Amino acid sequence: MLGRTYERENCSAARALEVIGERWSLLILRNALYAGSTRFNQFQRSLGIASNILTTRLDWLVQSGLMESRSATDGTETREYVLTAKGLDLEPVILALSAWGDRWAAPDGPPIIYHHSDCGGQVHQYLKCDRCQQAPEPGYITAMPGPGMPVTA
Structure with missing residues (x-):
């Protein structure tokens, strides 16, 4: 069983899971991207999440550099949580998870359709090969060592 961190894993997917692998984190990011949520009470109301859990998750997202906390633009003492460029870069992940859910976990069809x-x-x-521009069929992608893989003797 995997622990809370993946120090033994030399894998970018495992490292990404350390940051965003908890379900509330992805739902907070989703609501920041698509529901316009920026304030604590907006996240809490829309997600139905306990305030202590939401506080912990927002603090973690800020600490991880996915969101920044700043004073509200309306001059109140309220804090706003805004996605950073690092957080915005997770949009394809949320779209991919949504597409999978639409196919395998939405018996009545997609609950949300994303538009440009x-x-x-x-x-x-979707995936495509940078050489031939084709979309590889599932199971036809090979994983090979990259520059971050240590050389073993």
């Missing part, structure tokens, strides 16, 4: 704000077209997440 500029033209209104539907947005899809």
Whole structure:
């Protein structure tokens, strides 16, 4: 069984899970991206999350550099939690999880359909090869050592 951290894993997916692998974290990021949530009470109301858990998750997202906490723009003492560039870069992950959920966990069809704000077209997440531009079939992707893999003797 995996522990809370993955020090023994030399794997970017495992390292990413250390930061965002908890379900509330992804739902907070989703609501920041698509529901316009920026304030504690907005996240709490929309997610139905306990305040102590939400506090812990928001603090972690700020500490991890996915969100920043700043004074509210309306001049109140309220804090706003805003996605950073690092947090915005998780949008494809949320879209990919949503697409999988639409296919395998949404018996009545997709509950949300994502659209391009500029033209209104539907947005899809897909893989393609940078050499041949083809979309590989599932199971036809090979994992090979990259520059971050230590050389073993």
